[in-house]
Amino acid sequence: MALIPKSHPRFQSLLIREKLVKGFDDGLVAKEGLLAHGRGEAFDYILGEKTLKTAKKAIKAAAASILLAKNPVISVNGNVAALCPNEIVRLSKVSKAKIEVNLFYANEKRKEKIVKILKKNGAKEIFGVLKKNATRLIGIDSSRRIVDKNGIFASDLVIVPLEDGDRTLALRKAKKQVITFDLNPLSRTAQTANISIIDNVVRGIVELITECNRLSTKKSSELEKIINNFDNKKNLTHNVIEIKSNLSRRAKNA
Amino acid sequence: MALIPKSHPRFQSLLIREKLVKGFDDGLVAKEGLLAHGRGEAFDYILGEKTLKTAKKAIKAAAASILLAKNPVISVNGNVAALCPNEIVRLSKVSKAKIEVNLFYANEKRKEKIVKILKKNGAKEIFGVLKKNATRLIGIDSSRRIVDKNGIFASDLVIVPLEDGDRTLALRKAKKQVITFDLNPLSRTAQTANISIIDNVVRGIVELITECNRLSTKKSSELEKIINNFDNKKNLTHNVIEIKSNLSRRAKNA
Numbered sequence: 001m002a003l004i005p006k007s008h009p010r011f012q013s014l015l016i017r018e019k020l021v022k023g024f025d026d027g028l029v030a031k032e033g034l035l036a037h038g039r040g041e042a043f044d045y046i047l048g049e050k051t052l053k054t055a056k057k058a059i060k061a062a063a064a065s066i067l068l069a070k071n072p073v074i075s076v077n078g079n080v081a082a083l084c085p086n087e088i089v090r091l092s093k094v095s096k097a098k099i100e101v102n103l104f105y106a107n108e109k110r111k112e113k114i115v116k117i118l119k120k121n122g123a124k125e126i127f128g129v130l131k132k133n134a135t136r137l138i139g140i141d142s143s144r145r146i147v148d149k150n151g152i153f154a155s156d157l158v159i160v161p162l163e164d165g166d167r168t169l170a171l172r173k174a175k176k177q178v179i180t181f182d183l184n185p186l187s188r189t190a191q192t193a194n195i196s197i198i199d200n201v202v203r204g205i206v207e208l209i210t211e212c213n214r215l216s217t218k219k220s221s222e223l224e225k226i227i228n229n230f231d232n233k234k235n236l237t238h239n240v241i242e243i244k245s246n247l248s249r250r251a252k253n254a
Numbered sequence: 255m256a257l258i259p260k261s262h263p264r265f266q267s268l269l270i271r272e273k274l275v276k277g278f279d280d281g282l283v284a285k286e287g288l289l290a291h292g293r294g295e296a297f298d299y300i301l302g303e304k305t306l307k308t309a310k311k312a313i314k315a316a317a318a319s320i321l322l323a324k325n326p327v328i329s330v331n332g333n334v335a336a337l338c339p340n341e342i343v344r345l346s347k348v349s350k351a352k353i354e355v356n357l358f359y360a361n362e363k364r365k366e367k368i369v370k371i372l373k374k375n376g377a378k379e380i381f382g383v384l385k386k387n388a389t390r391l392i393g394i395d396s397s398r399r400i401v402d403k404n405g406i407f408a409s410d411l412v413i414v415p416l417e418d419g420d421r422t423l424a425l426r427k428a429k430k431q432v433i434t435f436d437l438n439p440l441s442r443t444a445q446t447a448n449i450s451i452i453d454n455v456v457r458g459i460v461e462l463i464t465e466c467n468r469l470s471t472k473k474s475s476e477l478e479k480i481i482n483n484f485d486n487k488k489n490l491t492h493n494v495i496e497i498k499s500n501l502s503r504r505a506k507n508a
Contacts, residue, residue: 020289021285021286021289031275031278031285031288032275034288034289034292035271035274035275035288035289035295037289037292038288038289038290038291038292038294039292039295039299040292040296041292041293042293042294042296042300042438043296045293045438046296184296184299186505236505237505238508240502240504241508244498244502247440247497247498250494251439251490251494254491254492254495254498
């Protein structure tokens with residue numbers, strides 16, 4: 001794509017898009033990933049392309065949950081690897097979470113490229129790679145059902161940025177806590193996860209790293225309090241209210 | 255993509271997506287077109303994936319304007335050609351509008367494929383193809399500035415489904431009436447066009463054909479009355495109100 005002038009009102013969004021398109025050209029992102037990113041752009045536009053109050057609340061609760069988890073895992077797909085590989089690795093370090101590659105459209109070559117970019121960004125061990133460790137989650141039709149027996153299968157909490165509804169439900173049924181980044185507060189993923197961060201993953205993951213760092217010195221009882229004070233359904237409803245007022249502001253008289 | 259069960263709550267949307275992805279595989283659609291379609295899907299989802307009252311009003315005014323125009327032209331890009339080639343040709347017949355191919359990302363091979371699919375669907379003459387007829391519109395940076403001197407350049411009204419803001423503005427500055435299909439009521443295109451149909455082009459174009467047929471027997475004075483009774487800015491504001499109440503309905507308590 002062409003050079004984007006800094007003065008463009010949606011400069012950041014276009015920069016992120018360029019990263020994604022580069023990821024597609026490099027073989028990290030599937031063509032369905034381009035479509036999904038477009039959907040994300042539109043929802044982010046409607047949010048006002050910023051991290052809203054409800055997202056900050058969800059991020060705080062998510063950080064507390066991750067720090068309390070025994071065996072947290074971050075699930076990575078092509079879009080996430082293209083958009084924020086460095087942040088994924090940083091989040092895994094600060095939260096002691098494993099990283100697992102899990103793709104909707106399975107493709108060994110694409111998986112290799114995703115692993116490579118994560119390692120380039122400092123990841124030591126990556127799950128979801130060895131065939132001998134592959135096992136299945138019940139209730140998913142896509143290739144996302146295949147998980148690592150030492151990764152997602154054994155986990156108690158899974159961080160799933162940019163997720164599909166079926167898998168979120170399957171993970172919940174498998175008694176795992178699910179934390180998701182999703183830009184649509186009405187999506188099945190957002191409605192099904194334990195904690196739904198309605199934010200662009202590129203922005204939200206940086207905040208999540210900061211919160212994990214900040215909360216890492218707190219006692220378990222304090223972290224539990226944060227979690228108990230968070231109501232995901234209520235937060236999603238408030239998010240829709242934020243979106244509506246953003247639309248009103250922009251449409252002036254609406 | 256896989257077989258979509260008819261029971262899927264977003265069956266129609268997924269069918270449309272399949273058409274677009276096929277268009278990409280066939281070389282009609284650019285990768286940026288996949289992203290753009292994703293954005294459209296999200297905005298359509300927020301509309302409730304149906305033709306709203308405000309869209310119907312805009313379609314009626316659009317039909318009247320097209321029938322009154324001396325030299326209307328339909329501008330076609332890759333996404334439109336992939337999604338509704340047959341409807342484009344039917345609209346051109348019922349409204350006596352020319353068809354011109356005009357691409358944001360110029361590519362002769364892609365243009366040829368677009369021409370081919372339009373001809374396969376019954377188009378006789380297609381503008382924007384002969385190099386000797388190419389001329390420029392002022393105020394556009396992309397290759398969309400190149401237009402046909404016998405097509406868009408000579409027109410008094412241009413129908414631009416799935417448009418970019420820059421070109422809409424340039425067409426207005428060139429004293430052309432602009433009718434657009436856009437799913438984002440706040441976009442520059444929607445805000446700049448004379449008549450903005452906030453609807454999925456796949457649905458809206460069928461309604462537009464019907465309206466052109468229905469109004470084709472009316473007197474000019476009646477058509478003028480329809481146009482004079484239509485206020486695009488007001489209609490867009492009402493559209494945002496429709497979107498907000500759709501969001502409230504879906505979020506229940508928001």
